[in-house]
Amino acid sequence: MKKFFWGLSALLLVGMLTGCNQLTQYSISEQEVNQALQKHNNFEKQIGVAGLVDAHIVLTDLSSKIGREEPNKVTLSGKATVDISSLFGPQHAVMLLTMKAQPVFDKDNGVIYLKDMQLTDVQAQPEKMQGALNTLTPYLNQSLKDYFNQKPAYVLSTDRSKAESLAKRFAKGLEVKPGELIIPFTN
Known part of the structure; x- marks a missing residue:
């Protein structure tokens, strides 16, 4: 009988600790981040080098990998369609x-930015357009x-859930774990 109560106590303790995690x-x-990034699909930019080339770029298919490839970083992948006008005529490519x-978490506004974005790899299709x-x-x-x-990249909303509302009010920072962003409520 004692073993049963010890087992039940241990099970209750594990359950309480798991439940408390949601409170902290x-x-x-x-x-969720990928769904929020869909709002950034179709980012458009007109880029040109005076007298040489003019390019219209549209970014689509954004997706993230959080903390998987490099600790504390978000890796994004996406596709950019590029329409180029140059002295050699119009060309189309995909990057x-x-x-x-x-x-970076902005506590005052309840938003997460992806700061210091850097392109780390660019592959051109067709390959002859790489240069x-x-x-x-x-x-x-x-x-x-x-x-x-x-x-x-992500906006906390007081309308979506009580937990998000709590995160917006009591956030103490931002942690990057593989596959998720954690907003702790305590230091």
Whole structure:
């Protein structure tokens, strides 16, 4: 009988600790971040090098990997369609992009930014366009960095859930774990 009560006590303790975790932090999954990133699909930018080339770029298919490839970083992948007008005539290409950023929580506004976005890999399709697109990459990199420094990747809402409302009010920072962002309520 004592073993039964010890087992029941241990089970209750584990249950309480698991339940308390929800009271001390709020987790945002990769899936939730990816859904929020859909708002950033169709980011458009006109980039040009005076007299040489003019490119219209549209970013789509954004998805994130949180803390999986590099600790405390978010890795984004996406596709950019590029329509180029140059001295050689119009051309069309697709850029497969990989980017890394530092997630930063703005407690006052209840938003998460992806700061210091950096392109880490750019693959051109068709491959023969790689050289031309490499000249546009620094401009695209700066445009994406500016965009994500100003536009939040995720916004906490007091309307969605009580837990999100608590996170917005009592957040003490942001932690990056593989596959999720954690907003702790205590230090």
